[in-house]
Amino acid sequence: MSSDIAYRLSEQTKGLVSRFEGRVTRFRGRDDLLQLLRPLDTDAADEFARGYFGEGDHTAIGIDGSRAFDERLQMMLFYANATGYSCPFRVGDEISFDLTRASRTGRLSASAAIPLWAEDFSDILPDTPEIDLEIEYSMEKIPNSFMVLAELYLATRALDSARIVFMDRPLSGTYSTLSRDARLLMKKGATNLAKLPGVAHQNTLMDLSLAVNLGAPFMELPRRRRFASHRILRVLMNDDLSPDGLAEKLGLDDKQLSSAMKSLRKYDENYGGHLLEDAGPGRIKVREGVREYWSRSVQLARSYVDRVYEKGESPLSVGEEEWLTILDVNTVSLILLLWLCEQSIRRKVLLIGLAKDTTATDIHRAVLPFTIKKEFVHPKALPPSLKNDRAFLSILSAMNRELKVPWRTSGYDSAFSTMVATSTGEFVPARKVVSREGVFVRGFFQSRSLGNNDRIRSQVFLFDRLFDPECDAGGVESVDVKENAGRTTVSPYYEGGEMSTVSNLILRILALTDNPEVYEAFGHNQLLYLADKAVKSEIRLMRSSLRAVADLRLGSITKREQVYGIMTPYREQRAGTEASRMREASKVD
Numbered sequence: 001m002s003s004d005i006a007y008r009l010s011e012q013t014k015g016l017v018s019r020f021e022g023r024v025t026r027f028r029g030r031d032d033l034l035q036l037l038r039p040l041d042t043d044a045a046d047e048f049a050r051g052y053f054g055e056g057d058h059t060a061i062g063i064d065g066s067r068a069f070d071e072r073l074q075m076m077l078f079y080a081n082a083t084g085y086s087c088p089f090r091v092g093d094e095i096s097f098d099l100t101r102a103s104r105t106g107r108l109s110a111s112a113a114i115p116l117w118a119e120d121f122s123d124i125l126p127d128t129p130e131i132d133l134e135i136e137y138s139m140e141k142i143p144n145s146f147m148v149l150a151e152l153y154l155a156t157r158a159l160d161s162a163r164i165v166f167m168d169r170p171l172s173g174t175y176s177t178l179s180r181d182a183r184l185l186m187k188k189g190a191t192n193l194a195k196l197p198g199v200a201h202q203n204t205l206m207d208l209s210l211a212v213n214l215g216a217p218f219m220e221l222p223r224r225r226r227f228a229s230h231r232i233l234r235v236l237m238n239d240d241l242s243p244d245g246l247a248e249k250l251g252l253d254d255k256q257l258s259s260a261m262k263s264l265r266k267y268d269e270n271y272g273g274h275l276l277e278d279a280g281p282g283r284i285k286v287r288e289g290v291r292e293y294w295s296r297s298v299q300l301a302r303s304y305v306d307r308v309y310e311k312g313e314s315p316l317s318v319g320e321e322e323w324l325t326i327l328d329v330n331t332v333s334l335i336l337l338l339w340l341c342e343q344s345i346r347r348k349v350l351l352i353g354l355a356k357d358t359t360a361t362d363i364h365r366a367v368l369p370f371t372i373k374k375e376f377v378h379p380k381a382l383p384p385s386l387k388n389d390r391a392f393l394s395i396l397s398a399m400n401r402e403l404k405v406p407w408r409t410s411g412y413d414s415a416f417s418t419m420v421a422t423s424t425g426e427f428v429p430a431r432k433v434v435s436r437e438g439v440f441v442r443g444f445f446q447s448r449s450l451g452n453n454d455r456i457r458s459q460v461f462l463f464d465r466l467f468d469p470e471c472d473a474g475g476v477e478s479v480d481v482k483e484n485a486g487r488t489t490v491s492p493y494y495e496g497g498e499m500s501t502v503s504n505l506i507l508r509i510l511a512l513t514d515n516p517e518v519y520e521a522f523g524h525n526q527l528l529y530l531a532d533k534a535v536k537s538e539i540r541l542m543r544s545s546l547r548a549v550a551d552l553r554l555g556s557i558t559k560r561e562q563v564y565g566i567m568t569p570y571r572e573q574r575a576g577t578e579a580s581r582m583r584e585a586s587k588v589d
Contacts, residue, residue: 033379058091060527084108084109113542114316178337185208186212219438358390364387410495414435441465474498
């Protein structure tokens with residue numbers, strides 16, 4: 001029986017390997033697909049660095065986090081932490097990094113421990129499932145949310161001293177996930193954030209809603225139909241205009257203006273009329289104080305992270321029987337992320353997000369079809385059928401050795417990650433709508449090679465950065481997308497023509513900050529590698545220490561109140577007893 005199974009497995013594996021070899025072969029000699037990629041221009045990168053950073057000595061910081069949780073039957077213990085490593089870099093005739101002086105930055109460290117009874121999960125997690133496997137997956141959201149919050153908090157603190165901040169997470173992916181949860185909170189229509197100590201704003205939920213929908217002041221609003229009411233509101237933040245004045249300023253026809261104003265008045269009703277007021281015949285304006293929605297939202301977010309990571313107060317409890325939900329925490333994280341982006345622009349800090357194990361399919365689904373449609377890429381044959389972007393680019397690089405390392409893909413708007421090209425050449429949303437364009441720019445890169453003819457090449461990783469209107473405006477294209485409400489025009493960025501000086505500089509930086517002597521940092525980032533090792537070690541110590549504290553507390557109450565079985569589940573108790581019995585039996589033998 002076993003030999004038959006082994007034979008069938010061997011034959012099936014052989015077929016899969018043969019199919020994979022066929023796919024790999026179709027990548028060889030594809031100079032047409034290499035039009036997606038761009039080599040490093042070292043001289044241009046060094047010149048841009050002198051203008052962006054200024055000549056002299058500066059600091060780069062990498063930030064990473066970790067999380068874990070333990071179960072004590074009815075009690076869950078959640079842990080999350082983050083830390084930062086820094087190194088000096090110098091800008092002169094060329095840019096250089098002194099990674100030998102990389103060190104942990106003491107003030108860039110944050111951690112949180114959250115104990116919860118299982119009965120309270122339904123208050124913390126929206127739509128708590130009943131299936132064990134799904135419950136475990138949902139529970140991971142709690143420490144993950146606080147890990148993200150800790151990383152963003154440290155990144156905002158790093159802005160005081162750093163000119164480059166590396167984050168071990170994609171900025172665009174973090175933004176989309178946090179935005180989704182923030183919108184769910186707005187749909188829920190209630191939050192306990194206003195009940196936090198020291199935070200007393202009558203319209204906190206409306207402020208948060210404006211922060212989620214309009215974003216930070218630096219963010220441009222797309223000219224698409226579903227953003228028309230947001231654009232009107234942004235204009236009214238600065239001036240009260242008549243309908244004719246709004247239509248002229250925003251380029252809206254009567255039907256579009258009427259529909260947008262109807263949505264805006266409904267939005268006003270949902271918040272008790274605290275948004276708009278009449279400003280005379282045919283004119284409207286926002287109420288006094290509404291314009292400060294962003295500063296109040298930032299104040300709320302900063303107050304919360306200070307409470308959690310500086311004062312060590314309970315991260316989720318706002319009273320004896322009242323809790324914050326994960327949607328609340330992730331909404332705070334969204335505001336913190338947008339404030340981080342806003343401050344990095346103001347202070348000219350280069351914010352770089354990195355992702356190692358991404359399963360993105362952006363290039364296969366949307367970017368490559370878009371480049372073919374816009375004639376940036378002229379295919380001489382059908383592209384190989386390989387959906388995973390990292391695999392696609394890794395094989396393309398390996399099969400076309402004339403492509404020298406380091407290289408990167410042309411930068412593309414993160415909005416492409418929410419689009420799909422159909423077999424007929426139309427573009428449709430991957431889900432319901434296409435996300436907001438003009439916020440983040442994504443790209444893949446390969447930064448290191450070793451051996452003769454670059455025989456050994458590092459893995460392909462993803463990086464992203466903020467969209468820069470000054471440097472990226474020339475790359476904004478347009479594409480018609482068929483959404484549920486009808487056709488709309490999306491204006492995403494794609495680096496199809498002139499080279500992006502920002503992305504080119506980032507590739508130069510990434511190529512200078514890996515460590516070829518350590519496998520985990522080969523082609524990646526040394527600062528993030530060091531931060532990753534530190535937080536994982538710290539989380540192990542944290543778990544051991546806090547688990548002992550929890551066991552001591554629970555042990556005393558179970559003994560005093562004779563409530564047994566709380567410390568460990570029945571299966572764990574039985575396994576421990578059986579192991580002890582087997583040890584005793586082995587001694588007798």
